[in-house]
Amino acid sequence: MTENFTTRATVAGLGDMGRALAAALRRNGFPVTVWNRTPGKAGELTAAGAREAAGLAEAFEASPVVILCVVDNEAVGELLDAAGDRLRGRTVVNLTNGTPRQARELAERVTALGAEYVDGGIMAVPPGIGTEASFVLYSGPEHAVEAQRELFEAFGAVRYVGEDTGLAALYDLALLSGMYGMHAGVVHAYALIGSAGVPATEFSALLVPWIEAMSGFVKEAADRVDRDDYTKDVVSNLAMQAKAFPNLIEASVEQGVRPDLMEPVLRLFRERVAQGHGDEDAVGVIKLLRGES
Numbered sequence: 001m002t003e004n005f006t007t008r009a010t011v012a013g014l015g016d017m018g019r020a021l022a023a024a025l026r027r028n029g030f031p032v033t034v035w036n037r038t039p040g041k042a043g044e045l046t047a048a049g050a051r052e053a054a055g056l057a058e059a060f061e062a063s064p065v066v067i068l069c070v071v072d073n074e075a076v077g078e079l080l081d082a083a084g085d086r087l088r089g090r091t092v093v094n095l096t097n098g099t100p101r102q103a104r105e106l107a108e109r110v111t112a113l114g115a116e117y118v119d120g121g122i123m124a125v126p127p128g129i130g131t132e133a134s135f136v137l138y139s140g141p142e143h144a145v146e147a148q149r150e151l152f153e154a155f156g157a158v159r160y161v162g163e164d165t166g167l168a169a170l171y172d173l174a175l176l177s178g179m180y181g182m183h184a185g186v187v188h189a190y191a192l193i194g195s196a197g198v199p200a201t202e203f204s205a206l207l208v209p210w211i212e213a214m215s216g217f218v219k220e221a222a223d224r225v226d227r228d229d230y231t232k233d234v235v236s237n238l239a240m241q242a243k244a245f246p247n248l249i250e251a252s253v254e255q256g257v258r259p260d261l262m263e264p265v266l267r268l269f270r271e272r273v274a275q276g277h278g279d280e281d282a283v284g285v286i287k288l289l290r291g292e293s
């Protein structure tokens with residue numbers, strides 16, 4: 001650590017995630033400065049040896065690495081508005097959820113302030129930070145990520161995805177798309193079965209192994225997408241699925257369950273069949289999503 005710095009890293013933003021990040025750094029022995037817009041959230045961290053900055057300027061100045069983890073990138077922009085010259089020579093690591101465009105724009109702003117910018121996407125919930133299951137995506141200058149690898153490993157596995165600053169956000173959002181797709185199906189399933197009075201916990205005994213059995217789809221779909229071939233070895237063709245899927249919608253309505261999460265799927269199935277691709281695997285709807293025919 002350079003003599004001028006008080007601590008190794010600053011964490012700005014002490015919501016659930018910021019507190020988990022700062023706590024993980026402390027557990028790994030790193031001297032840490034913390035700051036939050038609203039005071040009163042640093043108690044457990046200061047008890048664990050973190051230093052609470054009196055203001056944002058002090059927080060920025062305290063460390064060579066400044067980690068930002070706030071609600072959104074608009075809030076990050078506000079923090080940068082207040083930075084003045086205080087980030088010069090530092091590495092700013094933004095672990096706030098956002099879009100690739102936002103990340104690239106923030107990188108330009110931070111670089112203009114004389115600092116390096118690394119963008120990150122946290123693939124864990126706060127209690128998971130620092131566990132084996134946790135990983136964080138990073139993009140931006142590789143040397144800047146490598147220089148902080150030891151620090152970053154406190155949060156979970158380090159997954160560097162490329163020099164394009166927007167890539168961490170893109171990977172993050174693509175992974176979240178997979179997660180939210182599963183959430184949507186699971187929530188709809190519980191609503192539908194619950195309409196007959198079946199407790200979700202009881203039904204989960206069937207749903208969990210069913211989803212596990214279906215998980216091979218992820219890799220099979222990837223192979224189809226990369227080959228851009230949706231007709232080879234089709235087991236359940238789209239025309240058949242587009243006929244069966246309306247039963248899921250109709251039954252939901254009859255059981256008093258809103259079909260909102262499922263209707264877009266049927267719309268895409270029907271559109272693809274109407275284009276003459278009923279012989280395809282359902283993965284072929286990716287052509288519609290991409291605006292291809």
Ligand code: FVH
Binds near residue numbers: 097
């Ligand atoms: N929690 C999670 O499960 C996910 C896991 C994956 C990554 N996300 C992203 O992490 C960012 C922070 O999430 P969080 O869970 O810490 O969120 P909150 O507990 O709601 O805390 C929000 C903090 O943001 C501060 N804040 C809000 N607006 C401003 C602002 N204009 N200027 C400065 N700070 C601001 C807020 O401060 P305060 O309200 O206490 O004063 C909290 O510290 C987020 O991008 C997730 O998508 C978490």
